[in-house]
Amino acid sequence: MNLSDPKDLAVLLEGLLLAAGKPLSLDQLSELFEESERPEPGLLRSALAVLAQSCSGRAFELKEVASGYRLQVRTRLAPWVGRLWEERPQRYSRAMLETLALIAYRQPITRGEIEDIRGVQVNSQIVKTLIEREWIRVVGHREVPGRPAMLATTKAFLDHFNLKSLDELPPLAELREMEPEVRPVQDDDLPVPAGLQARADAALGEDAEAEPARETSFRSLLAELDTMEQGLKTDFDDLLLDELDDLDEGLPDDELDPFDDEEPQLERE
Template identity: 80%
Template structure:
C-alpha cells in the first residue's frame, strides 16, 4: 500500500476512524503512522477530503468537531438508529436545557448570573449533571465577594452537539428570550418532548463505554424545540388564566344574585 497516495491513505483513515468510536484530531491520526511511512500533512488533508466525498449518498458522514474527525450516522436516521439502545434514556428538564444554553451563549457565567436571567434558583443537581456529562467546566472565579465559580462549555459539549467551535452556535437573535415569565417557575422541571430526548441521547455513551459511531444532536434543533415547548407552556398557562377569569366572573355574578335575593326578603 502506498500511503503517499491520498486515495489509499483515505481507506486507512476510514478504518482508523471506524475503530476509534470517537473523534480523532489530525495530529493524533498522524501519530498512528511510523515516522518512516508517515505522509505529509497535506496528503492527510487530501485523504480526509476524499473520504468525506466517498460518504456522499451513504447513511454516515465524515464530520469535523471540536476534538477532531469522526465517522457518524447522519442526523435524519436518528429515529431508527436510536432504537438500538433499549435502556431508558435520561430525561433532561427544561431548566437544565435553559441553564446549558445560557452557559453556551454567555460564558463565562456564574450560577448567580444564570439565576438573574432565569428568575429562579438553579438547582445544584443541574450544574452537577452538566459537570458529570463533561459539557461544562469551571474556568475561574469571579472577583467579587464570595468568589463564585464561572462556568463555560467544553470540547465534549461541542462534540456532543456536532459543533466544531462556538462560532457554529445558531444566532441568539434567532431564538426567543429564555427569560421565563414568573408564572412558569413551577414548570421548571417539566420533561422535554420525547422526540427531542431521542435525538439528544442518541450520541450519549453511558458510563463512558465506547459505542458505534452515531449521529450527534443539532444544538439548533434542541434550542428550537425548547423554544417551542416554552411557547406551548405559556399558551397552556394563558388558557388556564382565561378559565380562572371566567370562574371569577361567575362567582361575582353569583354573589350579586345572592345580594339581590336578600334585599327582596
C-alpha cells in the same frame, strides 16, 4: 498501500476512525504513523476530503467536531438506529437545558448570574450533573466578594451536539423563531357556549349575595358531615349495647349486674 496517494490514505483513515470509535484530531491521526511514513498535514486533509466525498449517499458521514474527525450515522436515520438500544435516550429538564444554554451563550458565567437571568435559584444538582457529563467545567473565579466559580462549556459538549466550535451555535434570534408563537385569544375569536353565557348572565348583579351563598354551602357541608358522624356514633353505641347483652346472657344470675334493668348510659363526646 501508497500512503502518498490521497485515495489510498483515505481508505486507511476510514479504518482508523471506525476502529477508534471516537473523534481523532489531525495530530492524533498523524501520531499513528511511523515517522518515516508520516504524511504531511496537507496530505491528511486531502485524504479526509476524499473520505468525506466517498461517504456521499451512504448511511454514515465524516464529521469534524471540536475533538477532531469521526465517522457517524447520519442524523436523519437516528429514529430507526435508536431502536437498536432498549434504553431510551435520557430526557433533560427544561431547567437543565436553560442553564446549559445560558452557559453556552454567556460563558464564562457564574451561577449567580444565571439565577439573575432566569429569575429562579439554580439547583446545585443541575450544575453537578452537567459537570459529571463533562459538558461544563470551572474555568476560573470572578474577582468579586466570595469569588464565585465561572462556568464554561467543554469540547465534550461540542462533540455531543455535533459542533466544531461555539461559532456554530445557532443565533439567539434563530432560536426565538423556532419557538411556537403564543397568540393571545381574543374575546371574539371563539363562541361562548350558551350554558356558560347563561351562568354569566345569572351571576350579574348578584355579587353581594355571592359570599353568603358560599357560606351557606359550606355550612351545609359541615351539617352533612356532622350528621354522618352522629350516625357512625349511634351505630357504634348500638354495637356496644349488643355486645353487653350477649355478655349478660352468658353470665349466671348471681353474677348479673344489679343495675341491669337500667339502660346503660354511654358517654357521648
